[in-house]
Amino acid sequence: MAPAIETVNLTKKYGSLIAVNNLNLSVEVGTIHGFLGPNGAGKTTTIKMLVGLLKPDGGSAKILGNRIGWDKPNLRSKVGYMPELPKLPKHLKGNELLDLYGRMYGITKDKRLKQVPTLIDLVGLKGRENDLIGKYSKGMQQRLGLAQALLNEPKLVILDEPSLGLDPIGMVEVRDIIKKLAGEGITTFLSSHLLHEVEQICTHVTIINKGVAMASGTIKQIAAKLTGSFAVEVEVDKFSEAVISNLRKLPVVKDIIREGKKLLINLKTRDDARSEVSQAIAAAGGIVISIDLRGESLEDIFLRLLDKDKVTAHGRV
Ligand SMILES: Nc1ncnc2c1ncn2[C@@H]1O[C@H](COP(=O)(O)OP(=O)(O)OP(=O)(O)O)[C@@H](O)[C@H]1O
Ligand SMILES: [Mg+2]
Structure with missing residues (x-):
């Protein structure tokens, strides 16, 4: 089976800065794949290229076996995407937003009437769906963003820092939702700078730093290879x-x-x-x-990898 996500030498530059540098990524179908790296590593830039919001400067990428591009509505309809800190219109109510997005996806009214309350319930916003988004906390907006990403019953969900703004209980709840999705055969690709989160939730991980993939594999493989x-x-x-x-x-x-x-x-x-x-x-x-x-935890591995990188950088000076 074709990987859910596959990139070959994917590259993005901002002026002289190489934000994503020849990235080779493979996300197998049915996995929960963590994209782990510190601030500025290139996670969001990669994700934006995958969902067609940024044009790569080099390399290529396939999503669910199809080349990515700007003009692929059929492909987009199979992918759920939650941006980093989603900016949602404050003047709409939670259920209005989901209904509106559902219409944009071309979901029928009957289906929306069923789907919207189900998703509101899934992400723990029941009772608040008639409140204005402007009155939602950051964590509630994050949950609504997650519901939005699931509207079109995607085969692949791409989540950029899904735990940002969530309290510890919220984090556990979001983790449970993602695990539930995996149980339904949905592939999840999520970025995070939280090592313990990735370790707890993901079956696979790719570690990225300064645009370069430093390690990729199952959590066990990474630990075994590097420790x-x-x-x-x-x-x-x-x-x-x-x-x-x-x-x-x-x-x-x-x-x-x-x-x-x-x-x-x-x-x-x-x-x-x-x-x-x-x-x-x-x-x-x-x-x-x-x-x-x-054994060494992923956190230890990560710090060690970054340390190694520092040593190399000093060596070059
Ligand atoms: N629009 C832009 N113009 C110029 N540089 C950018 C732009 N967006 C990102 N960058 C730079 O590209 C690099 C990668 O940024 P990116 O947002 O992809 O990182 P990230 O891994 O998502 O970080 P974070 O954990 O903070 O979200 C950073 O050095 C960042 O400053
Ligand atoms: Mg980011």
Whole structure:
């Protein structure tokens, strides 16, 4: 099956600034793909090219197997798009806006009458649909923007920073909506600068910085490709030097850091060595109270990638 989104060397320049630099992106159908990067990385610029709001300076892109372009209404009708901080007309009521957009999509009146309340309910605006958008909070406007993106029953939803302006509860709710969409077979591509958000919600991630894709794959692949080894964190009762000495004998153990009853055991591999570790502790008379396997989080990876980039940049100076 053709990818939901595929770009080849997609490039956009603003004067001498290369905002998106030879971007090769592939978003598989049915996935929730996070587009992760810091402010100014080129996320919005990429998304605007994908939805036909900006013309690329180089490369090409396909959405649902079709070349992107300005004159593709059929293609646009299959894609839902929520802009970054959507600017919605303040003089309309929430349900009026959805009805108006529905008309623009060519959705019949009967269908709109069913669809609008369903979406208002889905995004948690029930009871506020007859209020003017001008009276909505930022978070409510964001939710209405999301409802707008779902009006045309899209196969692909592109969301630019969907959590911006939402409080923690709102964020969880939006995450749940996106997961629900995925359950219905809808592909979601969302940009974010929030690492924990991407880690919690996305099946795949592409990391972008200064217009350049730095890594792409499943969350697991990215972690495995870019991180070092795992570590085991263990809390031990009846602690003795024999415990440490036994652990040191394990071939998989690289080094051990002790903090009171807790041990951080850095491993040489990315294998789960918890059973070996607890056996070694028990054999020396120690009692394992808790044992956890630790890998580098996406946040660690991201910071490290940015650090590497800084080092390279300094190297060039
Ligand atoms: N219209 C414009 N004219 C000139 N430069 C622009 C324009 N829009 C964006 N840029 C620049 O292009 C780069 C990428 O911007 P973009 O908005 O795509 O980043 P982003 O990843 O979406 O950032 P954020 O997380 O802040 O939304 C930035 O350096 C930005 O200053
Ligand atoms: Mg942006």
